[in-house]
Amino acid sequence: MKHLERYLIPIGTLIVGVILGGFFLTGEEVKIPNIPNFKSDPIDEINQLLDAIEEYSMYYEEKDPLIDGAMHGIVAALEDPYSSYLNEEELKEFYDHIYAQYAGAGIMIIQNGKYPVINTVYENTPASKSGLQRGDVIYEVEGQSVADLTTSEIAALIKGEKGAERSMRIYRGSLDNSIEIKLNVDIISQETVTTEVLTQDGHKYGYVSISMFSEGTYEEMKKDIEALNTNNNLNGYILDVRNNPGGMLTTVKKMIDYFIDTDEPILYRKKIDEEPVGEYANSIDSEISKEIVVLINENSASASEIFAATLEYYGDHELVGKTTYGKGTVQNTFFFTQDQEVAVKLTVETWLTPGKDWIQDVGVAPTVEIDPAALEEIGFIDFFEPLKYDTVHTEISEMQALLKKLDYSDTIRTDGYFDLETKNALQEFQEDYQIDVTGELNFETAYHLNIKLMELLESKEEDVQLNKAKLVLKCKIDEGEACEYSQD
Incomplete structure (x- = not known):
């Protein structure tokens, strides 16, 4: 065992024993000779601990998992839910999320009792080509039962390198109808923007749903809105960031700049013991002149909150729904090695709204509050x-x-x-x-x-928050500043 004598000196002796119910069942004492002038530091103590485990623990197998656990534990000790150590696998998943791209099957699953149910099968994906359908109950992946696994654990079983073969067994319709599905994993590019034209009383609205602010979301949104306007004389827009967890600050800045034109800061960034510094977004020389309503809810977080707060502050656009999540911090990613295989994500500063409000644990309040449909409280059976x-x-x-x-x-x-x-x-x-x-x-x-x-x-038709947004938009288009609408 390398350097064990040196590392164990600060505690004098290492007691090797078993703890049972709070009492010590003490075994052998390992005595280490003194080393003159030795001074302990935290790194020495960590090495000492690793060496002791390697030498004495009956559960020791290899060092890498111990290092990985220690790195996670160090960052977890900050007690910041937004800071995390990212090993190679976790870093890949992080970038898959940021770039809205991953190697998988192309399905969305929900947990329902012991087994997951397929809620969505995306078009032109391995899942759709294999014949998987909404409602299918997955009970095996690669011959392994998925009973009581989390959706993340099940997704990890399905994902893999492009071209990897995966087999699943599903129930469809009844327990008597068990089907084996085989597919080859492929690169799935997630759509982060979906659009359509909604009509109401002679008005046409461009409905734009933004699921997250990923690397390519701005270009995706711009292209989709241009397509919406090609054959439609739109009267206004409904921008939906409900259930949007956030994303990249660079992306949300572009998207704010697309809808409003201002030379003032769209937010402020503040480091500890420093004055807030304005962040500007005036690289795009355009502004949407039509009326806009933004849909928000309790799961709109981070970049979504920047988006909603800024459009309301500078554009006087109504926010319809429920108060947002309340995440007012910014994280940076720092790499440990030249090959950038591992990293740490740390909270480095806070962000403030254009009015210099910090929304941490408070959120952005809607200007028109309305609860979601009672339908959303009904659970799957x-x-x-x-x-x-x-x-x-x-x-x-x-x-x-x-x-x-x-x-x-x-x-x-x-x-x-x-x-x-x-x-x-x-x-x-x-x-x-x-x-x-x-x-x-x-x-x-x-x-x-x-x-x-x-x-x-x-x-x-069942979305009461969306239907309220349509009424608010119609009122603003028809009556302008004289528009008055109830909170009901």
């Missing part, structure tokens, strides 16, 4: 909990709420007790979807109910 009349279960309450939303009963209870009215409503649903009319909540029934819930959650 676990496939593996067969339930019937005269039982009580949380899955039954989810089913009841969804059946009520689907107009199978206006008076159905939603407390989780499976009564006769619930059974009748469920039988009617089963009949409509050509399921065996059992009046029981089984796998096949839960499968079809969950697909209906996915469709409802995507429906813009």
Whole structure:
């Protein structure tokens, strides 16, 4: 064991023992001879610890995982949720996120009980070409059960190098229909901007949903908005940054600059014990002159909050929805090595709104507050909990709420007790979807109910915050400064 004698001197002796219930069961004492004039420092102590583990621990296998754990632990001791050590694999995932690109199958999954359910199959991806469908229940990947794994752990099993073959086993429709799916991993470029034209009372609105501010989001947005305007005389825009976790400061600056024209700072950056420094975005000589409404919610964070706060401050554009997350800090990434394989992400400064407000843990408040649809509180139904009349279960309450939303009963209870009215409503649903009319909540029934819930959650007609944004936009277009709208 290299240098063990030197490193153990500061503590005199190393006690090798076992701790049982708070008591020491002491084994052999290893005595180390004194070394004159030795001075301890933290690096020496870390090396001492590593050497001791290597020499004595019955669980020691190799040093790299210990180093990795130590590096993570050092940064975690800052107790900053936004600072982190990134090993080679984590750094790759970080850049996959920043550049909205990864090697995978092209699906979005949600956790539902023990197994994940496919919520979205993206077009022109290995998943769509293999025949995977919305609602499929994944229960194996590469022969390994995925029961009780997190969505991140399941994604890690599916991802890989471009061209790598992956096999999955899924249930579709019923437990009797088990299908093996094979596909080859490919590079998936995520769309961070989606657009469409919405109409209301003779007005046309450009709806622009921004899922994150990645490296290519500005160019993607610019191209999509130009396409929207090609054959449409748009009256205004609805910019949706709900559930947008943020992204790159350089990207959000360009996007703010696209919509407003100002020579004033769009935000301020402040280091500890220093005065705030203005950050400008005036490289793009353009401004959208039409009315704009920005949609925000409690999951709009960081760059999304910069975007919303600045458009409201300089453009007097309305913010519709709920108060944002409240992340008012900036992180930089520092590389350890020339090959840039590992790095540390550290919080280096705070950012302030154009009005010099710090929104950390406070968020950006909407100018028009409105709760999301009650629909979003309905959970997906676990496939593996067969339930019937005269039982009580949380899955039954989810089913009841969804059946009520689907107009199978206006008076159905939603407390989780499976009564006769619930059974009748469920039988009617089963009949409509050509399921065996059992009046029981089984796998096949839960499968079809969950697909209906996915469709409802995507429906813009059911999106009360979006519908409110359309009303606010119409009011501002029709009445200008005289516009008054209720918070209801």
